[in-house]
Amino acid sequence: MRYTLRQLEYFVAAGEAGSIRHASERLSISQPSISTAISHLELELNVQLFIRHHAQGLSLTAVGQTLLEEARKVISQAESLYSVAAEATDQIRGMLSVGVMVTLAPMILPSLVHNFLTKHPAVEIRQIASHHEWLVEELRQAEIDTAITYDLQLPPGIEFTPLASLPPHVIVSETHHFAERETVSLGELAAEPMIFLDLPLSRQYFKDLFQKESLQPNIYARVADQAVVRTMVANGYGYSLSNVRPCSDLALDGRRVVRIKLSGQHRPMVIGIATLQGMRKSRLLESFLEYCQTLISDTSIPGMNPLE
Incomplete structure (x- = not known):
C-alpha cells in the first residue's frame, strides 16, 4: 500500500x-x-x-x-x-473531532485545545468551526465526536450539557451617542441602524428579543461574520447585539467597540457540549467532556471577559 x-x-x-x-x-x-x-x-x-x-x-x-x-x-x-x-x-490517546460554534471558536478553542493537548500529548484534535445547524447535522452523521455550541433548537437524539450562560448585550463605537451609557433598552435601539449577525438559528434568537417587546429592529446590514460585524460597528455604521464577550475591545482594524448592558430580562444563549445520544463514549471523549466542564462556567470562559 x-x-x-x-x-x-x-x-x-x-x-x-x-x-x-x-x-x-x-x-x-x-x-x-x-x-x-x-x-x-x-x-x-x-x-x-x-x-x-x-x-x-x-x-x-x-x-x-x-x-x-x-x-x-x-x-x-x-x-x-x-x-x-x-x-x-x-491511556488517553487517539483522534478527536471537535466542532465549535463559529462565533465561539476564536475565543474558546485555542486555549481549550492547547491545554488539553498539553495534559494529553498522545491525543490529536481535529478542530472544526461552523454554524449551529451544520454542527448538529455532523453530530447526527457521526462525522464529529462532540460540539461546543448553543442550546438553539436541538433536535431529538442530541444530548446537551449546559456549561455557561451568555446574556445579550449591546456593542457600539466609542463615538456613538450611547457609548457613555451604562444600560440601554431595546426600545431605544429599535430606531437605530443595526448591524445584524445573520447566522442560521442565531438570527431567530436576535429577532425574538425584539418581537417579545413588539418591536422591529432597523437592520442596516446583515453580516454572517462576527469579526466583520464588530469592525462595522467600530467604524460607526450602527450598533449590534452580541452574546460573546471577547477580552479585547478592538475590532480587527484596530478601532474600539464599547460594550453596554442591555436593560430588561432577556433569554441568554447557553454554551454547552453536545454529543450524539446513546453513542458509546470513548475514554478520550469522556476526558475531553470532563475537561470542558472544568474550564467553561458562568464565572470563567476561555478568551472572554467575566460577566459584569
Whole structure:
C-alpha cells in the first residue's frame, strides 16, 4: 500500500468541503499539501477523484463518491485502534473531532485545545468551526465526536450539557451617542441602524428579543461574520447585539467597540457540549467532556471577559 491515512484524511476533507481552500481552512493545512495528497491518491489508484472547476471548487466523480465512503470507513477503523489500545492500557490517546460554534471558536478553542493537548500529548484534535445547524447535522452523521455550541433548537437524539450562560448585550463605537451609557433598552435601539449577525438559528434568537417587546429592529446590514460585524460597528455604521464577550475591545482594524448592558430580562444563549445520544463514549471523549466542564462556567470562559 503506497498511500497513507493522512492522504485519505485530506481527500475526505476536500470531498466534504467541496474545495481545496475550504479543506485547508478546516484542517489548518496548506492548500498545496492537500492538492499533492489528492494527486498522489489519483495516481496510485489510477482514478480521477474530482472534477476541477475553475474558481468554483471541486465536485466528486462517481468513483470519487464511492471511494470517499470507503476512505471514511478506513479512517474510522484506524482511529478505533487507538480507542481499543487506550482502554486496554488506561491511556488517553487517539483522534478527536471537535466542532465549535463559529462565533465561539476564536475565543474558546485555542486555549481549550492547547491545554488539553498539553495534559494529553498522545491525543490529536481535529478542530472544526461552523454554524449551529451544520454542527448538529455532523453530530447526527457521526462525522464529529462532540460540539461546543448553543442550546438553539436541538433536535431529538442530541444530548446537551449546559456549561455557561451568555446574556445579550449591546456593542457600539466609542463615538456613538450611547457609548457613555451604562444600560440601554431595546426600545431605544429599535430606531437605530443595526448591524445584524445573520447566522442560521442565531438570527431567530436576535429577532425574538425584539418581537417579545413588539418591536422591529432597523437592520442596516446583515453580516454572517462576527469579526466583520464588530469592525462595522467600530467604524460607526450602527450598533449590534452580541452574546460573546471577547477580552479585547478592538475590532480587527484596530478601532474600539464599547460594550453596554442591555436593560430588561432577556433569554441568554447557553454554551454547552453536545454529543450524539446513546453513542458509546470513548475514554478520550469522556476526558475531553470532563475537561470542558472544568474550564467553561458562568464565572470563567476561555478568551472572554467575566460577566459584569
